[in-house]
Amino acid sequence: MINFSKKTICLIFVSVVIMLASCENDNETREPLHEIFEVGNPSANAKKVLMHYLAWFGEGKEGRHWSYGTPRKPLIGYYSSQSWATHLYHVLLSSAVGIDGAIINVRTDYDQKSFDMFVESIKRIDEIYPDFEYSISISYDDQDATESAALSNFSHLKNDIIPNTRHYLTKNGKPVIYIWNYDGFLTSQEYRDIANTIFTSNAPILLKNDLDLDAVPGKYVMNSIYPWVQGWTNEGSNWGEGYINWFYNTQIDFKLNNKVEFVTGAVWPGFDDRNVSWGQNRWIDRKNGETYGKLWNLINKTYENKVDWVVLETWNDFNEGSEIETAEGEVDYQYLDLTAGHIGTYKGKPSLIDSEKWMLRAAVKIYQAAKLIEDGNRNYAIYYPKLQKSIEQYLKTNGQKSFELADEIITRL
Template identity: 20%
Template sequence: MNKTKIFLLAIIGTITTACSSDSGGGSTEPELEILAPVTIAKTNNTKIYAHYMAWFETNESSADSNWGYHWTMANRNPDIVDANGKRQIASHYYPMIGPYHSGDKDVIENHLLMMKYSGIDGILIDWYGTYDLYDYKIIKDNTEQIIALLDKVGLEYAIVYEDRVLTNIVNADKAPSVTAAAKTDMNWLQSHYFNDSNYIKIKDKPLLMDFGPITLTTPDQWATAFSNLNPKPTFLTLWNESGEAGNNASGEFAWVYQNNTHLSNFYMNRLPDLDVAMGGAYPGFHDYYQEGGAGGALGWAIDHNNGATLDATLSLAENSGVDYVQLITWNDFGEGTMIEPTKEFGYSYLQKIKAFAGITSADVFTNISKLYDLRKTHKGDAAIQKKLDQSFYYFVSMQADKAIALIDGIE
């Protein structure tokens, strides 16, 4: 066979292959258009971050097919479903999407899109380190799943370290000392997170927060933990605790306690002395520990007041002039501080944050919820999931009208 004939056959084969890929001779299915995230327009320059718990597990996600502790505490059973379709969980409040697995991509997508359209700039992930003990590794693994989607949505992140667990690590013979265990965790953060382009940087250094200190309570201990880090992080402790970290600390962050007076005192008395300060805003506090058999009553609560508490704490932050505000919290259902949409409060908290951020565009929260519902309804349908993937990219690129049109066409 001569070269000319071979060449002609190759052309015919190519044409035949292209035609056979058409459905019934029509046009091929459009390719997924992967779009870069676009920042939502807002008039408030204050950075808004949401404190995020990555510790939730369901009976489908856990290795032992049991619901995780943070949905059950000591005496709740989410397999019990009431007449309204609500599972029995360890909370006074119920997530709009139901109790979930923190590593579920559909859940993460829902949460991050809700945040983006309410003007939240990023998340502060409550993190228990790298060691495989209790549920610490589960939290780390879930965190990895969350981080994998953050840059696609266009949100930042930083770590809130729980140094309280270090004693447990040593007692389990997984590290020779609490400082050695902390150093291992810090080295891991530097290698895996701190250099990410969307890791939060303050004063050109990675932000690291600590919920305490609880275990490392001297400047020398923190100096040892940070000894391999370059640069050293912009390190914030819980309010009034920076002295325990000494010169290693750059400042403090506010939290929720008893009443708004503590927040006012932080802005008035601590803020002037801090190089870096992160304010706080919360919708209320109503823990479930006593009802859930997880401990005694704390003896205090902060009423949600139909949203007035969130309004008041956002106003305190704005009047203080802080550059950074932490929303306390996105999803701590056990303490009742969640701003995540719930059956009780709907999207009202997100709408308040949206107003604080200075966003004037129309709400799309119900449409984001519909995207989640369609993800679950059509879980095994690859063609529909591809359309939903496209709607996700329209959402992150601030083309909400296209995203809505696409999902509205799916039953």
């Protein structure tokens, strides 16, 4: 039998009282859980912010496209673009910072498969929140494009994708298609003719990153034009100021003269292809968020209320260093936090990101938990329902609770 002195017993008693008081204070300081879905809540706001999204990655540092080199490494590691855990992470995180959807770049069969899987992955969120609003659009990469391939791609989109998801991006009820231009392949008019051939009714909205100075008023071969990253120099100082101001002034004039239907802007945090195998030593210095802020200020101040849609360039082009997705070593999820603030100003609504960054931290935990389930390292029948509970709390902006629930999957609690 163990004998405790009165002094020891007293110390134990005091310690227990302090511990209980600490727990009680923790419960008192924690806010009550929100009961309303906030992330992806349907909105009537006509202003949209969409992210250019690369779906060409294969898992691991030597995986598809990662092996070509990157200046930064994703916070969650070298992920696969065909993983539903990756898709959940990207959709939840981007939606939480105010992004309305993803413009997914498609050039190869791998990209197209990733796109199709991305569409399927969002259904996992729909099961939890049936009214979840998040748009997906396709961006056809014009490099090596042929008329027959474009006809096949547009046909697949019309017949196999759009009818099977409520998430495909539309404007005024019409599907939206982006074209990423390469000189020497299909022209804007050829894309319009192909679109009208496949979509015999309800002709789609087309956007291209190539301003047609010969556009005819009222014809709308391209319904809008979006700018693309410009301005690089060897020392990284040129962020595209001259180009983007010319672009906005020209496109705003085009809208006034019925040469485009709406004005699309763009922002980029920087650019750096010096580490990638196809690089051309092009660099736009991020300047710790200053470059990103200058481009957003053009939209929110200089051309306030004149830019209808915004394209983020990019969410995850780690190869060319233009990503806003969080990278290893980045302090406090810098670019996602900045994005939430800038979008809040653009749309005139408050950010959903809390000061403690639980909403950003929880998304990472959700990915880690989901990946364990996806890879078969956690029993699906037992742990997937727990993951759904974590996602539900995330969608209700209960970031800390979501974090804790996901962490229970990781630690097997």
